[in-house]
């Protein structure tokens with residue numbers, strides 16, 4: 272895909288990190304509503320952090336196999352622009368809130384370990400606003416590990432594919448390769464811009480955003 276590569280940074284827990292990300296020019300910020308994550312936020316924390324996010328930057332709320340009542344509570348209290356699902360949610364589970372959603376796929380998991388299986392699974396989620404590709408991890412996401420990008424070959428060429436978000440182990444050093452190889456609509460990172468889980472580095476945020484911009488510019492030249 273030509274044009275601008277959108278940038279989503281994930282796993283925010285601190286106001287100063289959100290300010291750094293907004294200043295760097297990101298398109299979307301993720302907060303994690305999954306209590307087992309090292310980057311989890313409470314609804315009260317998210318309400319306070321949300322004040323740091325200006326117009327035209329989207330807030331994405333992440334869930335893993337959530338209780339629907341909890342998702343509804345987050346929607347009402349925090350007003351996320353999009354939902355993102357990382358667990359075993361069915362298409363109906365993702366659609367039931369009437370909100371735009373991102374479906375995450377853990378590429379390399381059983382049943383998602385061939386090109387054909389990946390595309391077939393993705394097609395079940397035709398109602399998603401984007402398909403996010405992450406590595407297989409027992410923690411459901413945010414592992415900092417990459418995966419075999421060749422498993423996305425069928426998705427890349429499918430005419431009915433939803434916009435691709437590339438995630439999983441991205442860093443300022445390797446994100447350019449991923450963009451060149453797959454031409455995703457957007458990239459998503461958590462670990463690669465951190466000093467420790469949930470604590471972001473302004474320098475790494477800037478380096479990541481610059482690396483995306485430089486690679487995208489090269490593709491457009």
Ligand SMILES: O=C(O)c1ccccc1NCC(=O)[C@H](O)[C@H](O)COP(=O)(O)O
Pocket residue numbers: 281282303305308309310333334335357405410411412413414415416438439440441459460461462463
């Ligand atoms: O970050 C977590 O702790 C997490 C836990 C459960 C589900 C998703 C989670 N994070 C999602 C992300 O941060 C990203 O969408 C993606 O997994 C990339 O993470 P990383 O490899 O760390 O860059």
